[in-house]
Amino acid sequence: MNARQEVYSYSRLNTFDHCRYRYKFQYIDKIPQGPTTIEAFMGSRVHDALEEWYGRRGLGESVGLHELIEAYRESWRSKWCDDVRIVKRNMTVEHYRRTGERGLITYFQTTGRDDPTETLAMELRVHIPLSEDGGPALRGFIDRLARAEDGALEIHDYKTTSRLPSDKDVDADPQLALYQIGVQREFPKAPAIRLIRHFVSFGHTHRTQVDAGRLEQLRESTKERIRVIQACTEYPANVTVLCRWCSYQDRCEFYQNDA
Numbered sequence: 485m486n487a488r489q490e491v492y493s494y495s496r497l498n499t500f501d502h503c504r505y506r507y508k509f510q511y512i513d514k515i516p517q518g519p520t521t522i523e524a525f526m527g528s529r530v531h532d533a534l535e536e537w538y539g540r541r542g543l544g545e546s547v548g549l550h551e552l553i554e555a556y557r558e559s560w561r562s563k564w565c566d567d568v569r570i571v572k573r574n575m576t577v578e579h580y581r582r583t584g585e586r587g588l589i590t591y592f593q594t595t596g597r598d599d600p601t602e603t604l605a606m607e608l609r610v611h612i613p614l615s616e617d618g619g620p621a622l623r624g625f626i627d628r629l630a631r632a633e634d635g636a637l638e639i640h641d642y643k644t645t646s647r648l649p650s651d652k653d654v655d656a657d658p659q660l661a662l663y664q665i666g667v668q669r670e671f672p673k674a675p676a677i678r679l680i681r682h683f684v685s686f687g688h689t690h691r692t693q694v695d696a697g698r699l700e701q702l703r704e705s706t707k708e709r710i711r712v713i714q715a716c717t718e719y720p721a722n723v724t725v726l727c728r729w730c731s732y733q734d735r736c737e738f739y740q741n742d743a
């Protein structure tokens with residue numbers, strides 16, 4: 485990597501597309517974010533539990549549902565802090581805690597218990613070059629990289645969204661395909677790479693494979709997105725219902741409580 489290469493995260497690109505005003509707070513003025521939301525907190529605890537569980541499994545330990553749920557509960561207990569924000573009215577902390585726990589039980593019963601894959605890494609950092617000339621690059625973290633029985637590599641992503649997106653929407657999201665570019669660079673001899681998203685709260689798994697032509701298109705479109713960001717001089721606010729989850733709402737003069 486070039487010492488002065490600018491490296492973007494996928495969430496940085498999405499933040500710019502959604503609200504440039506927020507982008508300015510976060511990436512230009514570098515203002516620390518406000519308290520996390522309960523949805524994000526719950527998602528992190530599910531990831532913690534899976535990371536520990538697959539890690540122990542990889543070491544040859546005999547771990548089952550009990551160990552998975554204990555890992556989740558321990559992460560929730562040890563990381564809880566009272567400023568976690570509950571955005572939706574009439575929802576309780578316990579509702580979210582149980583939602584995460586139920587999702588893990590379903591994941592264990594449908595996938596985890598008989599998972600034949602070998603876990604190669606959890607929370608794997610990948611570097612994704614977009615061009616050969618040392619221009620901007622992407623970086624990301626893969627929830628779990630695994631090797632399947634047929635030798636293919638699998639990029640697993642664990643989602644804890646409260647809404648199940650359509651297959652069309654999932655296919656249109658390029659995040660994992662971009663991560664594939666980084667994995668191919670690290671594992672050039674992999675016979676195939678599969679992209680697997682687990683919608684943990686729904687027990688739903690979405691599998692896809694992306695060909696070289698599509699990867700090249702994504703590389704070009706991502707470079708264009710970054711060119712737009714670099715040329716940007718104005719950062720207007722985009723007020724939508726998603727402002728309720730924005731971690732800069734206390735600083736934003738456009739935020740309305742009933743947006």
Ligand code: SF4
Nearest residue numbers: 503506721727730736
């Ligand atoms: S509250 Fe809404 S308009 Fe304001 S910065 Fe956040 S997302 Fe943008």
